[in-house]
Amino acid sequence: MTGSYDYRLVTLSVVMAICAAYAALDLAGRTTASRGRVRLVWLAGGATAMGLGIWSMHYIGMLAFHLPVPVFYDWPTVLVSLFAAILASGVALFVVSRRRMDWGQALAGSAIMGSGIATMHYIGMAAMRLTAMHTYDSLLVVLSVVVAIAMSLVALWLSFHLREHAKTTWPKKCASALVMGAGVAAMHYTGMAAAKFTPSLMSPDLSHAVHVSPLGVAAISSVTLLVLGLVSISSLVDRRFAAQTSALTESELLKRELENLVNELKKSEDRLRVLIETIPALAWTSLADGSNDFSNQRLLEYMGISLEQMQGAGWTTPFHPEDIGEHLVKWRSALATGETFENEARVRRAADGEYRWFLIRGLPLRDERGNIVKWYGTMTDIEDRKRAEEALRKANADLAHITRVITMGELTASIAHEINQPLAAIVTNADACMVWLSNEPPNLEEARAAVESIAQDGTRASEVIQHIRAMFTKNTYERTSVRVNDLIREVVALLQAGASKNQVELQTELASDLPPAVGDRVQVQQVIVNLALNGIEAMGAVIDRPRRLVIRSERQNSEELLVAVRDSGVGIDAKDFKRIFDAFFTTKAQGMGMGLSICRSIVEAHGGRLWASANGDYGATFQFTLPADRDTAS
Amino acid sequence: MTDPDPVVFVVDDDASVRDAVKRLIASVGLRVETFGSAHEFLNHKRPDGPGCLVLDVRLPDLGGLEFQRALAESDIHIPIIFITGHGDIPMSVRAMKAGAVEFLTKPFRGQELLGAIQEAIAKDRVAWSERAQMKELRARYGSLTVREREVLSLVVSGLLNKQIGAELGTSELTIKTHRGHVMQKMGAQSLAELVKMFERLKPADRKQ
Numbered sequence: 001m002t003g004s005y006d007y008r009l010v011t012l013s014v015v016m017a018i019c020a021a022y023a024a025l026d027l028a029g030r031t032t033a034s035r036g037r038v039r040l041v042w043l044a045g046g047a048t049a050m051g052l053g054i055w056s057m058h059y060i061g062m063l064a065f066h067l068p069v070p071v072f073y074d075w076p077t078v079l080v081s082l083f084a085a086i087l088a089s090g091v092a093l094f095v096v097s098r099r100r101m102d103w104g105q106a107l108a109g110s111a112i113m114g115s116g117i118a119t120m121h122y123i124g125m126a127a128m129r130l131t132a133m134h135t136y137d138s139l140l141v142v143l144s145v146v147v148a149i150a151m152s153l154v155a156l157w158l159s160f161h162l163r164e165h166a167k168t169t170w171p172k173k174c175a176s177a178l179v180m181g182a183g184v185a186a187m188h189y190t191g192m193a194a195a196k197f198t199p200s201l202m203s204p205d206l207s208h209a210v211h212v213s214p215l216g217v218a219a220i221s222s223v224t225l226l227v228l229g230l231v232s233i234s235s236l237v238d239r240r241f242a243a244q245t246s247a248l249t250e251s252e253l254l255k256r257e258l259e260n261l262v263n264e265l266k267k268s269e270d271r272l273r274v275l276i277e278t279i280p281a282l283a284w285t286s287l288a289d290g291s292n293d294f295s296n297q298r299l300l301e302y303m304g305i306s307l308e309q310m311q312g313a314g315w316t317t318p319f320h321p322e323d324i325g326e327h328l329v330k331w332r333s334a335l336a337t338g339e340t341f342e343n344e345a346r347v348r349r350a351a352d353g354e355y356r357w358f359l360i361r362g363l364p365l366r367d368e369r370g371n372i373v374k375w376y377g378t379m380t381d382i383e384d385r386k387r388a389e390e391a392l393r394k395a396n397a398d399l400a401h402i403t404r405v406i407t408m409g410e411l412t413a414s415i416a417h418e419i420n421q422p423l424a425a426i427v428t429n430a431d432a433c434m435v436w437l438s439n440e441p442p443n444l445e446e447a448r449a450a451v452e453s454i455a456q457d458g459t460r461a462s463e464v465i466q467h468i469r470a471m472f473t474k475n476t477y478e479r480t481s482v483r484v485n486d487l488i489r490e491v492v493a494l495l496q497a498g499a500s501k502n503q504v505e506l507q508t509e510l511a512s513d514l515p516p517a518v519g520d521r522v523q524v525q526q527v528i529v530n531l532a533l534n535g536i537e538a539m540g541a542v543i544d545r546p547r548r549l550v551i552r553s554e555r556q557n558s559e560e561l562l563v564a565v566r567d568s569g570v571g572i573d574a575k576d577f578k579r580i581f582d583a584f585f586t587t588k589a590q591g592m593g594m595g596l597s598i599c600r601s602i603v604e605a606h607g608g609r610l611w612a613s614a615n616g617d618y619g620a621t622f623q624f625t626l627p628a629d630r631d632t633a634s
Numbered sequence: 635m636t637d638p639d640p641v642v643f644v645v646d647d648d649a650s651v652r653d654a655v656k657r658l659i660a661s662v663g664l665r666v667e668t669f670g671s672a673h674e675f676l677n678h679k680r681p682d683g684p685g686c687l688v689l690d691v692r693l694p695d696l697g698g699l700e701f702q703r704a705l706a707e708s709d710i711h712i713p714i715i716f717i718t719g720h721g722d723i724p725m726s727v728r729a730m731k732a733g734a735v736e737f738l739t740k741p742f743r744g745q746e747l748l749g750a751i752q753e754a755i756a757k758d759r760v761a762w763s764e765r766a767q768m769k770e771l772r773a774r775y776g777s778l779t780v781r782e783r784e785v786l787s788l789v790v791s792g793l794l795n796k797q798i799g800a801e802l803g804t805s806e807l808t809i810k811t812h813r814g815h816v817m818q819k820m821g822a823q824s825l826a827e828l829v830k831m832f833e834r835l836k837p838a839d840r841k842q
Contacts, residue, residue, distance in 0.1 A: 417692070420719040424740030425650040431744020432658035439661065450657055457650050 009064030018181030020053025031097035051086030056224035072209035077127035088116020114149030140194030151183030282379035304350020320346035538569025564623035638683035672696035686754035713754035
């Protein structure tokens with residue numbers, strides 16, 4: 001007796017199998033994702049749905065098989081088979097929903113699940129009540145069990161590995177469901193093939209037996225699909241909900257982390273603030289446009305202004321009026337160029353109104369593209385250092401002056417002594433002569449001797465003066481090649497401190513084609529220093545125009561070069577012009593009247609000339625020529 | 635007793651100044667001796683008599699002020715007139731405090747120097763005669779015997795011959811003889827003169 005298959009129902013059974021497989025994969029994921037009682041519910045629900053799916057696939061497959069005799073089913077046995085299917089599904093779900101799954105567990109699981117499905121199948125077969133006997137081809141039975149176990153192994157493996165990748169592997173999941181569904185169907189139809197039906201006259205036991213009508217098939221299918229659908233939907237909903245929950249949890253975590261970070265930042269900012277407020281320095285920051293955005297308490301207290309004033313235009317107020325202009329110029333220049341800012345300025349201390357010198361420095365902070373984001377700066381009190389510098393400069397100037405005065409003083413004392421000796425002799429002889437002549441009788445012999453001595457002493461005095469001039473003239477200096485421009489630069493360096501103290505601007509206009517001069521380096525320098533010092537002194541009283549001293553060098557011709565020292569001082573009275581180079585002539589309150597005289601002696605000894613002229617506007621120019629060194633001149 | 639002629643000593647390292655000063659001093663009839671250095675003057679045997687020293691402050695071997703101090707330490711008393719090529723006030727003040735008569739800055743007028751010299755000589759003449767008298771007195775006192783000196787000290791203390799005799803354990807007549815010798819040797823005309831002479835002698839002189 002052979003049966004035939006209703007292929008529509010076969011297709012339905014395969015679809016059922018695939019749906020059940022899909023639901024199984026879905027449920028495996030959900031079961032894994034849940035914990036405790038929820039997990040148990042998912043496990044139970046999942047196993048029921050899946051078991052129901054497999055079971056209904058089986059019965060639809062059975063119904064698709066038409067035998068020439070009516071077939072009834074013993075419903076208690078049918079329930080037992082359903083129970084077996086659910087149990088097998090439960091085992092499968094339990095296995096795949098564990099954290100880990102090794103091969104032993106996988107094999108054991110698949111053995112139990114496969115056996116369970118096979119058990120379900122053969123119990124289902126046993127539930128058939130018909131007027132025929134069915135025997136089994138034992139080889140095919142074994143094959144069907146092997147197929148069931150193999151199918152279970154594949155199903156477990158797929159479920160395990162795909163359980164949590166619902167979103168990314170949806171097509172994979174479908175493919176897996178197809179494979180699994182096909183496997184379940186293959187097992188069923190192999191099992192069916194193993195059964196041989198032979199007609200029998202013995203009527204079956206029809207107590208508890210029911211007939212499955214096409215309507216029943218539809219009902220079983222519908223209920224099963226409904227259950228599977230519900231399970232899938234609830235799984236979907238649960239997954240969404242879980243995803244949201246986990247997203248919520250994640251955002252909660254993120255928020256907490258952020259709060260921690262903010263707290264940390266706050267702490268470190270507090271530490272920095274404490275640091276900035278307690279360091280013994282005035283600190284500030286500015287924005288890229290130069291406006292102040294932070295100043296530490298010390299700075300505000302020192303200046304005696306509020307943070308609002310500091311951030312507005314008020315920050316310039318405590319600066320010394322003489323310094324603020326330059327300070328602003330330098331600050332704007334630093335803002336424009338982005339170079340390190342550095343300036344020294346006097347800033348008023350609010351506590352006592354004293355202006356103190358500060359070194360103000362600022363460094364730009366740049367972003368990764370090199371744009372300036374902020375300026376960080378400090379103000380350092382350098383008043384003490386400034387004072388020490390000033391004292392040192394003054395001491396230097398005083399020392400230089402004292403040295404000059406002492407040198408000049410000793411020189412004049414020595415000259416005075418040298419001249420005084422013959423003068424004393426002359427006067428004494430003259431007086432003695434008078435006495436000898438007025439004696440009664442006059443002693444003409446002694447008087448003549450006295451007059452002779454007078455003549456001799458007069459000659460001697462003249463010789464002393466000659467000798468002094470000679471000290472500054474020939475034979476007392478070396479003749480070497482002198483680079484006058486270098487000499488002028490040295491003089492400027494030497495006098496710079498003194499000049500700036502007197503607010504005198506020192507300038508040079510040096511000819512690049514200047515030939516070297518012949519002469520004594522030290523003496524030529526002495527002349528330039530003397531002329532420059534005279535110029536600086538002449539400008540001491542000038543307040544209505546710049547105090548400017550210009551030292552110029554110039555090539556006159558191939559044989560001579562010229563050095564001019566021009567000041568913007570009080571100038572020289574017309575009546576004094578002829579006398580300024582005379583020894584002991586001076587217009588200065590504390591002058592010796594030797595400087596220009598010696599200068600002229602030196603220049604003339606070098607074969608040059610020294611003269612003075614009034615400038616067109618203010619002051620005077622002293623200039624001298626020196627012979628060029630033609631041996632080394634180019 | 636007539637005073638010897640005063641002598642003016644001139645110490646200056648400048649020959650022409652030295653000669654001019656010598657000529658000037660000689661023109662008023664004073665004896666003058668010149669020296670080129672301090673040591674030359676110190677090594678020279680000076681005649682006994684009043685005088686003065688014209689000294690240049692700047693000397694090559696010894697500064698004028700140190701020279702002044704050296705003289706005082708050697709118990710040589712002679713008025714000093716300083717002359718200097720560059721008179722500075724602190725130096726002249728020190729010189730005057732140390733006993734200088736005058737401090738003249740070169741070139742000086744002849745009358746200034748001569749006036750200072752006259753003043754110095756007059757001063758030294760008094761000092762010199764004082765010194766000469768003392769010297770004479772000491773010489774007379776030195777000629778007394780020990781006993782005569784004992785008698786002298788008791789006589790000037792106002793004791794009578796008789797009392798002196800008792801004191802010295804000898805007769806009044808012997809004392810009278812000693813007393814006569816003392817009056818004669820000391821050249822005293824009266825007891826009052828003898829007392830004055832004795833008082834001028836310093837204790838150091840009396841122990842001779």
